[in-house]
Amino acid sequence: MEYPYEGSRPRRQFAGLFDINKCIACQTCSLACKTTWTSGRGQEYMFWNNVESKPRGFYPLGYDVNILNLLGEQAWSGQRYEGRTIFEAVPEGERVLGWRPAEEDYAHPNLGEDEIHGSIERGKALSLPQENWMFYLMRTCNHCTYPGCLASCPRGSIYKRAEDGVVLIDQERCRGYQECVRGCPYKKVYFNPCTGTSEKCVGCYPKMEQGEVSQCFAACIGKVRLQGWVSQPAQAREDNPVDYLVHVRKMALPYMPQLGTEPNMFYVPPIHVPDAFLVQLFGPNAPAAVRQYREAKDDPVLRGLFALFGSTDKIISRFQVANEVAVAWDDQGRELVRVPAREPVFTRPAVDRLYQIRRQNTT
Amino acid sequence: MSTTDDNTLPRRAALALAAVAAAACRPKRVLHLDHVLVKRAAGALPLKDPGAEAWADAPEHEATLSAQRVAPPMLQEPGIPKVRVRGLHDGTWLALRLEWDDRSKSALYGPSIFPDAAAVQFPRGEGAAPSVMMGHPGGPVRILYWKAAWQTDDMLTALHPNRPPTHYPYEVATGEHRATMEREYAPARFVHNPNVERPNNAPVLLAEAEMFGSLTALPDGRTDGKGVHENGRWRVVLATTLEMLQGSARPGRDGSVAFAVWDGAGKNAGARKMRSDNWARLVVEA
Numbered sequence: 331m332e333y334p335y336e337g338s339r340p341r342r343q344f345a346g347l348f349d350i351n352k353c354i355a356c357q358t359c360s361l362a363c364k365t366t367w368t369s370g371r372g373q374e375y376m377f378w379n380n381v382e383s384k385p386r387g388f389y390p391l392g393y394d395v396n397i398l399n400l401l402g403e404q405a406w407s408g409q410r411y412e413g414r415t416i417f418e419a420v421p422e423g424e425r426v427l428g429w430r431p432a433e434e435d436y437a438h439p440n441l442g443e444d445e446i447h448g449s450i451e452r453g454k455a456l457s458l459p460q461e462n463w464m465f466y467l468m469r470t471c472n473h474c475t476y477p478g479c480l481a482s483c484p485r486g487s488i489y490k491r492a493e494d495g496v497v498l499i500d501q502e503r504c505r506g507y508q509e510c511v512r513g514c515p516y517k518k519v520y521f522n523p524c525t526g527t528s529e530k531c532v533g534c535y536p537k538m539e540q541g542e543v544s545q546c547f548a549a550c551i552g553k554v555r556l557q558g559w560v561s562q563p564a565q566a567r568e569d570n571p572v573d574y575l576v577h578v579r580k581m582a583l584p585y586m587p588q589l590g591t592e593p594n595m596f597y598v599p600p601i602h603v604p605d606a607f608l609v610q611l612f613g614p615n616a617p618a619a620v621r622q623y624r625e626a627k628d629d630p631v632l633r634g635l636f637a638l639f640g641s642t643d644k645i646i647s648r649f650q651v652a653n654e655v656a657v658a659w660d661d662q663g664r665e666l667v668r669v670p671a672r673e674p675v676f677t678r679p680a681v682d683r684l685y686q687i688r689r690q691n692t693t
Numbered sequence: 694m695s696t697t698d699d700n701t702l703p704r705r706a707a708l709a710l711a712a713v714a715a716a717a718c719r720p721k722r723v724l725h726l727d728h729v730l731v732k733r734a735a736g737a738l739p740l741k742d743p744g745a746e747a748w749a750d751a752p753e754h755e756a757t758l759s760a761q762r763v764a765p766p767m768l769q770e771p772g773i774p775k776v777r778v779r780g781l782h783d784g785t786w787l788a789l790r791l792e793w794d795d796r797s798k799s800a801l802y803g804p805s806i807f808p809d810a811a812a813v814q815f816p817r818g819e820g821a822a823p824s825v826m827m828g829h830p831g832g833p834v835r836i837l838y839w840k841a842a843w844q845t846d847d848m849l850t851a852l853h854p855n856r857p858p859t860h861y862p863y864e865v866a867t868g869e870h871r872a873t874m875e876r877e878y879a880p881a882r883f884v885h886n887p888n889v890e891r892p893n894n895a896p897v898l899l900a901e902a903e904m905f906g907s908l909t910a911l912p913d914g915r916t917d918g919k920g921v922h923e924n925g926r927w928r929v930v931l932a933t934t935l936e937m938l939q940g941s942a943r944p945g946r947d948g949s950v951a952f953a954v955w956d957g958a959g960k961n962a963g964a965r966k967m968r969s970d971n972w973a974r975l976v977v978e979a
């Protein structure tokens with residue numbers, strides 16, 4: 331791949347795992363981020379973390395279809411991508427292949443929310459040229475290994491931290507040319523009109539330095555997320571939860587890997603979505619990942635690992651599942667949490683005789 | 694004795710008045726030069742008045758600009774092709790007034806919204822001029838930079854005049870608490886980014902560069918100036934002290950100067966600019 335700088339991997343790379351199937355689009359993650367980092371003047375429209383309803387939701391409008399369209403049809407050969415990335419398909423005079431959203435493209439942060447179609451009341455049907463499925467996609471900056479934002483800044487104002495792989499914009503050097511907004515295919519850099527500089531997700535690095543997970547991970551009430559460290563495939567460790575799902579089981583997949591930035595957020599794809607769409611978004615391993623997920627209930631390790639999602643506010647470096655119990659440790663070897671691999675089910679009677687009340691089923 | 698109406702006193706007075714009026718209306722003869730002559734001003738420098746009478750006395754140099762197409766990201770569509778330059782100094786301050794035609798005034802910042810801007814470049818110090826493309830390693834240049842957005846006080850209201858009032862907790866916080874919050878919600882302000890904070894609060898910045906992409910603001914750079922958009926054209930004064938130019942512009946000596954203009958409506962920003970291909974001769978009147 332042709333990246334404008336020599337490859338230089340961080341000493342370790344922070345990563346996120348997301349189980350799309352469990353997200354309820356409550357947007358707690360988006361708000362946790364917003365109150366922490368983007369409640370200032372000029373940051374109103376910024377959602378460093380956003381959750382959009384796919385396939386018709388985008389933030390900003392059409393960011394993914396636009397870049398895929400610009401890139402044009404490209405080829406996979408089995409699991410190997412043989413097409414061009416945004417670093418090879420560079421137009422004359424540009425640093426990367428990109429485009430920049432207009433202000434109005436940010437006008438509807440949750441456009442197409444829950445949009446789906448099917449029959450509506452009394453047999454009347456609203457017919458649209460779309461199929462009967464949707465899912466929620468939670469998105470933060472991918473803290474890419476080959477960041478499009480970093481490659482496109484002519485001033486070298488963007489850097490990737492060696493200690494954790496977090497990609498940051500130097501707020502002193504940035505001069506607000508918005509080249510990074512153009513160059514990030516995921517549109518995770520936002521321009522602040524009041525400071526004249528571009529801003530992006532900082533991975534909550536002050537928390538990370540303390541071994542704690544980022545705000546959007548900590549706040550997730552759907553227990554969709556797990557934060558950890560991803561290794562290179564050759565160094566993958568089976569007891570590292572991220573490595574296990576990404577490299578060993580190949581169930582957690584990067585989003586639009588064909589763009590070439592090597593994103594470090596990994597998604598367990600939704601199980602009810604046509605393969606063609608999943609392959610376009612998550613690459614050729616998506617259908618196999620869905621098959622494994624469907625069978626995860628019979629797999630003690632997977633069951634235990636998924637039970638660890640959202641179970642601790644600390645970053646998990648190592649895990650183990652034995653005797654239906656999943657245990658997680660931090661990188662100092664301290665035990666963080668232990669959870670049953672199969673969540674027990676409690677059935678509560680509809681009438682509580684002790685308190686003389688009836689219980690409502692609200693779900 | 695014959696008298697005609699033509700010779701009546703009122704008629705003669707009218708003729709005299711007409712002559713005075715005609716002289717006042719006749720455009721002053723503008724001296725066009727192939728170099729930039731910075732005249733020694735008789736009175737105070739009109740640093741904040743690009744339309745001041747004093748500018749009319751200075752000769753004009755028309756600089757041709759071309760699209761930056763040397764290093765990516767390049768300017769894909771040509772922008773402002775020419776800029777007219779006049780110069781004045783008072784022995785301490787040096788001011789250049791740039792004037793160019795631009796029917797659309799762009800003074801806002803926003804997502805994909807760019808302000809008009811202009812820059813004047815000088816070699817730093819004496820000796821041979823470095824690369825005109827923002828200098829070269831070991832051959833620094835000093836750059837005076839003006840952005841229309843730096844003259845817009847309340848950017849959000851300018852962008853969205855009908856927006857409802859919003860409460861920003863950190864703006865009402867005080868002391869240490871405010872600093873902590875500013876760090877999170879306005880990091881560029883917290884680190885004094887020159888886009889937010891400039892010495893003297895002028896809309897002009899003094900910076901130094903040694904090649905493309907290396908522009909660095911000088912925190913103690915003394916600058917002044919102002920831009921006014923009127924009748925489809927910008928007139929912008931960019932000024933600094935002769936001392937700040939470190940010998941590259943001295944009364945009685947020849948130097949070099951180059952220009953760049955960004956058209957906000959054409960999404961010009963950073964390296965996507967119109968700029969001088971060659972240095973122009975700079976003569977600072979003794």
Ligand code: SF4
Pocket residue numbers: 470471472473474476477478479480497513514515516517518519530591
């Ligand atoms: S997702 Fe975008 S902003 Fe984040 S590192 Fe990758 S290219 Fe940069």
Ligand code: SF4
Pocket residue numbers: 352353354355356357358359360381468549550551552553554
């Ligand atoms: S907090 Fe969790 S469940 Fe809620 S929207 Fe975000 S990712 Fe989904």
